[in-house]
Amino acid sequence: MKYEADQSFPAVAGAEPERCATCAVRNSSLCGALSSNEITDLNSISRRKTLKTGQIFVLEGDRNKDFANVTQGVAKLMRGSEDGREQIVGLLFPSDFIGGPMSDASDDAPYTIEAVTPLDLCIFPRDGFEKLLERYPALERKLLDRTLSELQLAREWMVLLGRKTAQERVATFILHVAEKMRNHGCGGHIGFDLPLGRADIADHIGLTIETVSRQITQLRKKGIIDMQGARHILSYDIERLRSFAGF
Amino acid sequence: MKYEADQSFPAVAGAEPERCATCAVRNSSLCGALSSNEITDLNSISRRKTLKTGQIFVLEGDRNKDFANVTQGVAKLMRGSEDGREQIVGLLFPSDFIGGPMSDASDDAPYTIEAVTPLDLCIFPRDGFEKLLERYPALERKLLDRTLSELQLAREWMVLLGRKTAQERVATFILHVAEKMRNHGCGGHIGFDLPLGRADIADHIGLTIETVSRQITQLRKKGIIDMQGARHILSYDIERLRSFAGF
């Protein structure tokens, strides 16, 4: 694990910090709300960090002092119980934002965040970031937009968990990840590597490993999807797959 | 159904509009972010409306042109399929806000909103409200706070739907509503009327009417709760009830 903590790049007026200008999520993340000049302020309080697969960014219940952008990789947001039950309540892909100014509660982290692939983060200390939220309304507005989108997604997932069958859950999950990976090749077909193993898929869609495995097998036998190894998924007819995803 | 549409109260400088000053959710709703002077602007674009039980405010898929505050009563936020399956993704209590500036999608309503009790709303046209969001940063900040809280709640519900047993779901639901109704009498006991019938409870916690009914009976027989009629719930030992709610 390497730190590049507290490197602040003194800004040349009008010029954008190098590492922002070359950042993979410069425009798709929250940073897209900021001009080259404005982003200098954000860059000056940021530090980068890389996590290996399985490493934990924050642990449920810990004091959460940092926000972050995901610049590369995938992370899971999860909640667990003592008796071993676990629910993944969200996935974080590049350009997603971690944390929000929680006014209501203590600032304890409500969820554990863990890297499911190698993960690059751009981390901002809480205090500094909140000051910038006040200074730049466009930044706060973009955070609001993102939060609303996540709320809508969480509610779609409530429909999945509350009312869909095992088969529909798996089909919906595949379509969801395909969209997030932006790998749905133009012609209505998809092909990509699942970032999650069977256990994580199960914890995300409210099933067991075995049921997930069986349903994937079913979809294969029906010719809805094709697999190369356990992780690589292919589908040549997204519409057909979508018809298996329920409502 | 009565309208008091487009009554604008010309503001005396420094004075608060009458119907805001006497509003039950003046401080607990989004309006709490605004001073007496500022709220005059919001009042001038607002209109009141009362819905009877079962009436629909917006229908899933319809063009949603209004935002609103709930001033009295309870509404449900739901999503349904053609084949009759239905999931309630949220409940709206007094001081809750309806709608959000959805930047990403079309402005079609993603959910149906229906009154489950007589419902009083304070409605704002979308355009006017969004202008006020820009003019008053405190208003937008409060909307962000609220949205973050709802996101957290939605994710708690994902845990319920994904990993809890029928019994835990019912216990969690009771505790949740008790808290929302702010009727948990000081001494660790609660007593209140459920705003939802069994069918709506079932659609909210991802079960069937029959299973909900059976689990309530179970909790009664175990002495965890007591009931007077089908709607009024009593519990003299919240901690014990909480221990049945899972994690």
Added chain:
DNA sequence: CGTACGGTTGACGAGTGTCAAGGGTAGTGG
């Protein structure tokens, strides 16, 4: 080559859904 880990498959059982009947309660009309 052996071990470990993740994924698959099978047999079985538990928990919840489905179908059906019966009971309470509130509102309506005679």
Added chain:
DNA sequence: CCACTACCCTTGACACTCGTCAACCGTACG
């Protein structure tokens, strides 16, 4: 004021999906 009706809730019997437990397979890695 009482009976009738309609609706919601409860309860029972049974079916089925999905969870549990266990064995097996394939691949990666030492």
